[in-house]
Each structure stands twice: as C-alpha cells, then as structure tokens.
Amino acid sequence: MAQTETATEKDLIISITLHNFSAEMLKEFAQTIVKPYFSGNLNRAIRSLMEKAIAEEAMVNHALKRQSKLEPGRF
Numbered sequence: 735m736a737q738t739e740t741a742t743e744k745d746l747i748i749s750i751t752l753h754n755f756s757a758e759m760l761k762e763f764a765q766t767i768v769k770p771y772f773s774g775n776l777n778r779a780i781r782s783l784m785e786k787a788i789a790e791e792a793m794v795n796h797a798l799k800r801q802s803k804l805e806p807g808r809f
Contacts, residue, residue: 763779764776767779
C-alpha cells in the first residue's frame with residue numbers, strides 16, 4: 735500500500751489465536767452466549783461483544799467528560 739493510500743476495514747481483517755482459555759470456559763461461553771444469541775457463530779459473537787465494549791467505553795468517557803465540565807475540579 736502506498737503512503738498516500740488509506741487502509742479500509744477490509745485491509746485490516748485479521749485472524750487471531752486465543753491463548754490461555756480453558757476448554758471448559760470456551761465450552762461454557764459457546765453454550766450460554768454463542769449458541770442462543772449468535773446462532774452458534776463464534777466469530778460473530780466475539781465481534782459483537784468487542785463492538786459493544788468499545789461503544790460502552792466511548793459512552794462512559796463521554797459521560798465523564800460531560801460530568802467534569804459540570805463539576806470543575808471533581809475529576
């Protein structure tokens with residue numbers, strides 16, 4: 735990719751390997767979260783949960799910034 739080109743989301747798709755997860759933890763996650771809520775699609779479940787975590791973090795940061803503007807010196 736040339737320096738003037740920008741990366742698209744498709745360019746950034748990667749495969750990951752999970753380390754230090756017990757088989758029991760993965761099995762429980764698959765049974766309690768993936769199967770009922772994501773039709774058994776582990777990739778979709780992980781992606782959705784990551785997107786929700788990022789959105790939640792953004793919401794919290796926004797609320798903290800707004801709160802600090804309302805109460806100067808508190809944060």
